[in-house]
Amino acid sequence: MSTRLQIYNSLTRQKEVFEPLNPPFVGLYVCGPTVYNDVHLGNVRTFTSFDMIYRYLVYLGYKVRYVRNITDAGHLTNDRGEGVNRIESQSQLEQLEPMEIVQKYTVGFHDVCRLFNMHRPTIEPTATGHIVEQIEMAKTLINNGYAYESNGSVYFDVHAYNAANHQYGKLSGRNVDELMAGYRDLDGQDEKRHSIDFALWKKASPQHIMRWPSPWGEGFPGWHLECSVMSTKYLGKTFDIHGGGMDLKFPHHECEIAQNIGACETEPVRYWMHTNMLNFNGQKMSKSLGNSILPLELITGNHPLLDKGYSPMTVRLLFLQSHYSSESDITLKGLQDAEKGLRKLMNASNYLTSLVASGEIQEEKETAIQQLIGNCKEVMDDDFNTSKLIANLYEMASQINIFYNDGKKSPIHHETLETLRTTYNDFVFDVLGLLDENDNSNKETLDKVMHLVMDIRKSARENKDWGTSDKIRDALKDAKISLKDGKEGTTYEIE
RNA sequence: GGUCGGUUGGCCGAGUGGCUAGGCAGAGGUCUGCAAAACCUUGUACGGCGGUUCGAAUCCGCCACCGACCUCCA
Numbered sequence: 256m257s258t259r260l261q262i263y264n265s266l267t268r269q270k271e272v273f274e275p276l277n278p279p280f281v282g283l284y285v286c287g288p289t290v291y292n293d294v295h296l297g298n299v300r301t302f303t304s305f306d307m308i309y310r311y312l313v314y315l316g317y318k319v320r321y322v323r324n325i326t327d328a329g330h331l332t333n334d335r336g337e338g339v340n341r342i343e344s345q346s347q348l349e350q351l352e353p354m355e356i357v358q359k360y361t362v363g364f365h366d367v368c369r370l371f372n373m374h375r376p377t378i379e380p381t382a383t384g385h386i387v388e389q390i391e392m393a394k395t396l397i398n399n400g401y402a403y404e405s406n407g408s409v410y411f412d413v414h415a416y417n418a419a420n421h422q423y424g425k426l427s428g429r430n431v432d433e434l435m436a437g438y439r440d441l442d443g444q445d446e447k448r449h450s451i452d453f454a455l456w457k458k459a460s461p462q463h464i465m466r467w468p469s470p471w472g473e474g475f476p477g478w479h480l481e482c483s484v485m486s487t488k489y490l491g492k493t494f495d496i497h498g499g500g501m502d503l504k505f506p507h508h509e510c511e512i513a514q515n516i517g518a519c520e521t522e523p524v525r526y527w528m529h530t531n532m533l534n535f536n537g538q539k540m541s542k543s544l545g546n547s548i549l550p551l552e553l554i555t556g557n558h559p560l561l562d563k564g565y566s567p568m569t570v571r572l573l574f575l576q577s578h579y580s581s582e583s584d585i586t587l588k589g590l591q592d593a594e595k596g597l598r599k600l601m602n603a604s605n606y607l608t609s610l611v612a613s614g615e616i617q618e619e620k621e622t623a624i625q626q627l628i629g630n631c632k633e634v635m636d637d638d639f640n641t642s643k644l645i646a647n648l649y650e651m652a653s654q655i656n657i658f659y660n661d662g663k664k665s666p667i668h669h670e671t672l673e674t675l676r677t678t679y680n681d682f683v684f685d686v687l688g689l690l691d692e693n694d695n696s697n698k699e700t701l702d703k704v705m706h707l708v709m710d711i712r713k714s715a716r717e718n719k720d721w722g723t724s725d726k727i728r729d730a731l732k733d734a735k736i737s738l739k740d741g742k743e744g745t746t747y748e749i750e
Numbered sequence: 751g752g753u754c755g756g757u758u759g760g761c762c763g764a765g766u767g768g769c770u771a772g773g774c775a776g777a778g779g780u781c782u783g784c785a786a787a788a789c790c791u792u793g794u795a796c797g798g799c800g801g802u803u804c805g806a807a808u809c810c811g812c813c814a815c816c817g818a819c820c821u822c823c824a
Contacts, residue, residue, distance in 0.1 A: 499824065502822095504754095541823060586762080656790085738787090
């Protein structure tokens with residue numbers, strides 16, 4: 256029955272049994288956002304995936320150290336010394352200090368994470384908080400012969416690295432010679448020995464604001480170095496899982512591996528995990544394409560392509576309905592479906608609380624329920640298959656509904672019912688991280704008022720005063736409360 | 751051009767060599783004074799052409815189409 260967790264490792268391109276380096280401890284590093292702008296929905300999808308992965312590892316009993324960085328040092332938009340510093344250009348745009356930009360969008364990012372019910376990482380280090388360590392790693396790489404200084408900047412020497420029998424490009428399946436052919440060497444004007452070399456440290460131009468002193472003069476770190484530094488600092492030279500969006504595979508993660516091996520002489524990551532992209536109406540959502548929706552726009556519905564707002568948990572469910580390694584597409588239809596699905600899951604959870612074991616055991620039901628209970632872990636152990644998990648939960652919900660409609664009696668053993676309760680709720684709330692979004696803070700008061708109203712309506716109905724009865728129902732409908740006239744009286748539900 | 755991935759029923763979305771996830775929509779039903787909601791039941795599928803096999807949507811080959819990455823992005 257007990258299966259073991261398997262993870263698809265992007266490095267080896269196959270599913271592997273997950274064996275932590277030092278059980279029960281697990282080190283998980285995820286590349287966080289660059290805080291120069293509002294996070295868009297694609298970011299939310301990635302971080303939701305890793306939130307689910309973190310939650311499941313915790314559910315399995317692992318003690319997880321979850322590190323997710325904040326990139327707050329303004330690196331350039333490419334490694335060739337061209338492009339702009341995103342944070343600085345945003346600060347000019349908004350007339351704010353670079354660190355005000357960083358603060359503003361870090362706070363915004365945290366707000367969004369909370370909205371989507373993501374757990375905080377256990378460590379959330381910043382790039383600017385680790386300048387010293389980054390300088391140290393750059394020095395080590397120079398000493399080890401994998402980097403060189405050039406005109407106040409430091410570059411990683413990809414050729415020297417590969418000459419030492421390492422394979423730059425192995426993660427993304429790239430061949431260095433072909434990459435070289437793809438780049439055009441800049442006729443000796445380049446500071447770099449080879450166009451494929453990437454920056455570890457960049458000399459700051461006079462107008463550059465974010466700058467720090469270093470052995471090579473004033474400058475700022477290259478954009479791959481922070482992750483190598485912070486992952487090894489908090490998780491060790493070799494750690495269990497490194498994750499990120501698959502658009503980071505090349506060059507970012509490729510460079511990270513090269514830096515780590517170059518500095519620490521050991522393979523840094525045991526399992527590489529990459530999440531897939533989020534599309535919007537079939538097209539990749541990206542900042543550069545300009546088709547990104549902000550999380551708040553989706554929730555409020557304040558966007559030309561939306562018909563209304565969709566709740567954070569609706570969106571969360573929609574994301575988790577597809578496997579993390581598949582593309583996910585946001586469409587109005589998909590959102591509407593997810594909205595209904597969420598209600599179904601939450602209703603079943605509520606019904607579950609009032610179920611009792613009937614005492615009469617139907618072996619078929621007993622077996623079916625046991626099966627459904629076991630499936631939850633089994634499908635999640637297969638590379639976090641939330642898609643199958645949700646399907647299984649829907650089936651559980653159907654069974655729960657059947658019991659509920661049958662006088663809240665379940666023809667299964669008391670222990671099985673208890674296990675059903677805990678398993679269903681564990682997976683819906685703890686593993687998938689969904690929340691019942693109905694505000695229960697005034698539930699008691701509302702309950703009393705509603706029972707009064709429903710009593711009055713009941714009298715009206717007994718007197719066949721349909722006018723009054725329907726008036727009450729319609730007015731409540733306006734107030735987003737729907738009445739349901741069932742066999743055992745009327746109940747209400749907040750929409 | 752290089753690397754990788756995908757093509758599943760009206761739509762979304764899993765998946766395995768044989769026992770045909772799941773959701774939404776559609777159809778039928780239960781409930782109701784009528785509704786709504788909810789619930790129950792239910793049909794339709796695996797891009798094309800070959801091959802391996804007792805058997806392939808699942809493995810292999812070729813073809814077609816789509817996409818991602820190869821510049822910054824999660």
